[in-house]
Amino acid sequence: MAPSTSCCRSCPRCSDCPVVAAAAVRARFRRESETAALISEVLYGRPARPLPDAVERTLRELAVARRGATSVAA
Numbered sequence: 001m002a003p004s005t006s007c008c009r010s011c012p013r014c015s016d017c018p019v020v021a022a023a024a025v026r027a028r029f030r031r032e033s034e035t036a037a038l039i040s041e042v043l044y045g046r047p048a049r050p051l052p053d054a055v056e057r058t059l060r061e062l063a064v065a066r067r068g069a070t071s072v073a074a
Contacts, residue, residue: 051059
């Protein structure tokens with residue numbers, strides 16, 4: 001009989017179930033990958049993300065307004 005692709009329950013007798021064992025391996029791999037990614041991000045930093053267009057536009061407008069205010073005051 002071929003192994004089942006889904007487990008009926010999680011009870012002590014299912015401890016050697018290949019489906020439960022495979023799920024445990026996937027969960028462990030996922031946790032290790034997430035931990036490695038977090039450590040890598042802490043040690044090496046994260047690449048800068050581009051600012052949204054609205055923020056860039058507002059910053060440009062503020063810079064133009066600031067330059068205009070300083071040239072009038074000077």
